Amino acid sequence: MGGAGKTAIVRKVYNHHRTKNFFESFAWVCVSQECQIRSILEDVLKQLKKSPHQNSSNLTDTELLGQLRDIQRAKKCMVVIDDIWKTEHWDGLNHALNFEGTKTKILLTTRKQNIANIGFAIKTDLLNDNDGWELLKRKALPHRNIQDFRFEETLLEKIGKEMYKEDEDIDAIDICLMWIAQGMILHENHSDKDNLMDIAQDYLSELASRSVVEIIRDDPIRGQRTRSCKLHKVMRQLCLSVAKEKEDFGLRNLVYEGGTFSSFWHNSLTCAKMRHSIVNLKKSNRLSLEGLEQLETLIGFNSFVHQLESPAQMTNLRHFEGTVHDNQSLSNIIHAFCTSWKDCRCGGLKIKQGCHISSEEDLMIFKKLFNLHNLYIFVRIEKLFKELENQVYTSNLMCLFLSESEIIEDPMETLGKLPLLLDLLITDRCFLGEKITCYASLFPRLKNLGINDLPNLREWKVEKGAMPLVSKMGIHHCPRLEMVPDGFKFLDALTDLHLCGMPELGERISEEGGEDFHKVRHVRSIVVRD
Template identity: 20%
Template sequence: MADGAAVAVLLETAINLLIAEAVFLSGVKEQIEQLKRDLKWMLLEVGEAFENKSDKRSRLYANQMRDIAIDAHDVIEKFIDIKRHGILSLTSHLISRHRLGNRVAEINASVEKLRLRKTTYNSTESSNRGSPSWSQINKRRAEIVEDIKNQQEPAVNIYENSEMQVIDLLTGADKSLCIISIVGMGGVGKTTLSLKVFKDDIVKKQFECRAFVHISNEYTSANLQEVLQTILVSCGGSVDSNKKVTCETVKTHLQNRKYLIVLDDIWDTDTWKELKGAFPEAQNGSRVLLTTRHKYVAVEAAGTSSDHELFVINDIKKSWELFQENYAPFKRSSITYEGPCFPPADLVKLGNTMLEKCHGLPLAIVVLGGLLSYEECLYRAQPEWSLWSSENDRSSWISSQGKHSHKCSGILALSYDYLPDYLKPCFLYMSLFPENSMIRVTKLFQYWIAEEFIIQSKSGGQMLEDTAMDYLNELISRSLIQVSKLRCDGKVKNCHIHGLLHGISASESTTDDFSEAYDSVREFNQKENSSRRVIVYCKEKKQQNERYLSTSHNSRIRSLMCHEDVYFPTNPYLSSFFSGFKSLRVLDFYGDTGIVSLPKAVKELIHLRYLSLEKSKLEMINTSYLSKLVHLRTLNLRGNEHVQLDDQIWLLVHMRHLYLRDIRPAANNGRHEGIGTYPKELQLLVIQAGDWIYDCRLQKLSSLRKLKIEECLNMHLDEISIAVANLTKLRSLGLICKTSIDEPITNEQVPLASIPFSNHTSLVSLHLKGHILDWPTYITSFPPHLCKLKLEWSWITEDPMLVLEKLPSLKFLRLGFETYTGMKMVCSKGGFVSLQTLELDSILSLEEWELNKGALESLTKLTICGCENLKMIPDGLKHVITLKELTVTNMPHLRRRMAKKLGRDWHKIKHIPSEGIHIG
């Protein structure tokens, strides 16, 4: 259970707090020592408690353990904060210590009751303790294997190209043993494809012996015998009941044979390591084909060069063909999607609506066809449209198929069941994002870190953000999360989750009281909520009568997110609201919430790690309130143009991510509260330039990885240049000067020209907006591993391409408004060896662009916008065969020249896929 993993983290954190802060808790020593023993006992019990939540009594036991762990953690943390930060007077402290003693005694008593009830709660599971989850998994997998054995070869070839590619790999001329892998999420068709190529006539003729083995039980060394026996018998060997079949036995039998072995559904690298010794290298063209959901298994077995990844179906016609093949009435009547015998238009439309819920997953489409066929047999008299309509109205149809649930949701849920405990809460957190939304990983990591899902590396050498990226990559490699967009350095920028996996995440979250999503304020207010994490949307704004969230909800909520027109009146409502959610770790209000200023009660949210009020139209915040939030790691005030904080914000020494407009000196008789402190762990800072940068305050932020400073003025540039030169850990830098189209060009406008970047070996992304003089001298100090460069308002007088094309790692280049003031631009042969995306926007003086053959040989995307004096696109573009997407806008002259088949420049771009050409 995911909540079990989260509770284990809470318990470990509480125990560590007790050990590390014993001096603060000395006044209640006996109670604290007992609490420490109780928490250690709970830590030992937590795995079993949450593994066995199979009945109401066991679930109650696990939930009580979770509640005690949360109470203990919050009480300890609160008291330590009060002591450490001197919030109370001596008299108040004595009272607080007495209260702490009472609260700890209450928690200890609750633990004792829990201990006494343990036998009762677990009595029904005593004979199978620790095994129900595995039992359920094995049951699911046994049903799946039985289906596969009876599977008929599909008439619709949804993966025709994949089949040909895999067959080519199997039948290639290479005589050495090749390990080939098929990778993809559950239900995407890995087993179907492997069976198809296994039975292919060409493949059959290539191999002397073949074996197809399902690694589909809980694999242990005990199962090794069964797998080896299957391979041996399938390849013409015999099994002696008195002798054990070993890898060496199988290897000896296969030694002089050309063989094909298919290992279907391998879940971990240990399984492969145990089996690989059975496959001899006979230099005769033998092959091993394996299927897996996990990329790291494929890499371990086959490397990256011999794997084949399957994705969901994006072609609605293919989806429809697969559906009709599995819907019995269509089979009988030979109805096709288009042509003279297609179904009525309303039925096609309804069918497409249902197919959309399958999100292109072949298994879900097959299940839908089979489900409707079954219901058609039961209710033969019911009109077909009515049957489909009623089934479509069941939003949960895909996961509620009774005894056949293993066919879709069960198969997908296996990936979740197999997750290690530390990844389960990270996966379930995805349920708090809208289905099919693109998720920015920076924000996702900030949530995970705030919730303390990310475990600090024991070596201490890795940042929390890097560990979060490791977690994400593992979820991606397990086919539970998909990559939407990569950064220029190859790391994930945006991700998403498949719709059906999102449903599993939401279902498991609700079952565990992990999280809950509400479509309206009314729904949130009316439903009794026990979840720890809540997100509220307003999807039906016209019908929305309630806009204020109730303050009487569960005070143990740890994450609260409100998006899309959720409204909050000002005091006293807001003070009452904050007082009702004192356990919050994450508070995220997005958009116009009606909040003009934050009340004093906000400083009572002492556990808060993440606070975002992006685009909420705040007018002011008392920084002293925020400075009491000593655990705050992320503060996002972007889009609030009137809010300024004073330098007390630097008191938040654990801050890691900071988005705000400006920092001003505190208005307290000239005394700057935060001037002697600064957040040493700060990773990300997005801010406007101001007096806060002086006195070396910027360069003290030596841990910065991403820095963006907006509205820089000449008076700030020297200080910024000195600071940036010393911030050598930077990975991304944006320096945005305040400019105007009417601003004259003068020698005084020299932003950034003196910054030496040669020591910035980690800097991969650079955005500069402002006048650059002495271009060749400036360029010699560009970061050596620069991948992404955006230039705007640079007023460069010499052709920038002659220098930029020599940057070996550059993959993305944008030359924006008035970057270059010359009339001709040249890309030389062999230049821009790595560039994949090039954007030219509003370079008004540009008339001629020469592109020599052999330049831009990796380019896949080209955008030209508003370069109104450019006479024609370069002739050399016809040699850029890698180009897949071309966009030309706001250039009517070029639009005519590029008209399909008729335009004078059409021959230069006709090799680009037609769907990739956008001319407007």
């Protein structure tokens, strides 16, 4: 986003006395959208050689590159490339400014995320409310200490603080679905193989790269796609003002009272302006989803109330989130994921009471669950968990929630081998034993860990090298846990630790004489609650 302060910050660094003392020669060039590679390189050479009147236009390209190489090898140089827009522009400049054996440092400013990813990126965030108001006062009210300006400052304070207020987080999938429903997302200029959701995500990524929206959380399950974003208040007001010019957004409220849902749905589509629909279900029987084979997104499926007769025919499905309560529905969905739903990149599935994993046939279904990305299990597993040992190495699981599983043996060795696991929550009598161990090299990518409501857990051992990336951890209501593991002192990435319902353990990590404080002194935020 233009005006976010990128150039101002870089200029501060560029003009700082420590920078001037460290480097011997400097160059600052502005690229913008119209980039003339040759002209920019001539300008860089002129500034590095401190020869403002030098004419380099008569040099051949080889001679120009040679002089740039020589000056950079002779001196420590700093080059700022301001407001670069395209990667091909960087490619054209890079070969002339990034010679081996030189000590040149190159600083880029850009509005495009793909260019920022070229090197070590520093994001310029928007100002918070207080800092934004202080900046506005300095710029708008330079005479604010004079009595006559007091009233003006009070009036502008209300306006200014409102300007800098940011809106709430927005679920990215909701935005994409609304764009598609509004007919804004088309296959034009895209391959027919690209589904509409992927095209919408590309548009959202482009807006983020231009800082029109701010990415709050990426979704690694969808290949670094966006999970949630934020729209600045000023931009939101602009969007609302444009939206007021639209009289009809195509919203229709429908009532389904029975019959074949596909016929009801297709009849509803005869309304030319309908793009969003709210369907009120007046029928208590299970709703058949037959006839929706072209569906790309299915969220909120529940086998209690929905019936999928032939999920394997839904070959266009790209996003699925649902809950199953019986083994037949579970088997059908897992079979679809392993066959026709292979391009469905977000497999969020909750397995609840009604499903059971007790026989060899059940175990075969359970093993295939590791092909999913998000998995929430609320059923007993007991001794069968150890049977999954060979399944973990090829697992796609990134998020795993285990509850009421009543696992007998330590599950950490098996779980720790899941190669892509990012989030793990073990809760509500998931484990009935007394001791768990996180061996070295286990949980190589884990970032968030929760251990809750394990009434028998007494000892937890963490070896050096385990969980190297874990940054957030919560331990709640494990009353018999005697102490914080010694290995916590090796968790260098841990920034947030939350303890709840364990007052004695809380005392052990107290900064004032706690026996275990030395194990967590590096943790930035520690919260202890009764």
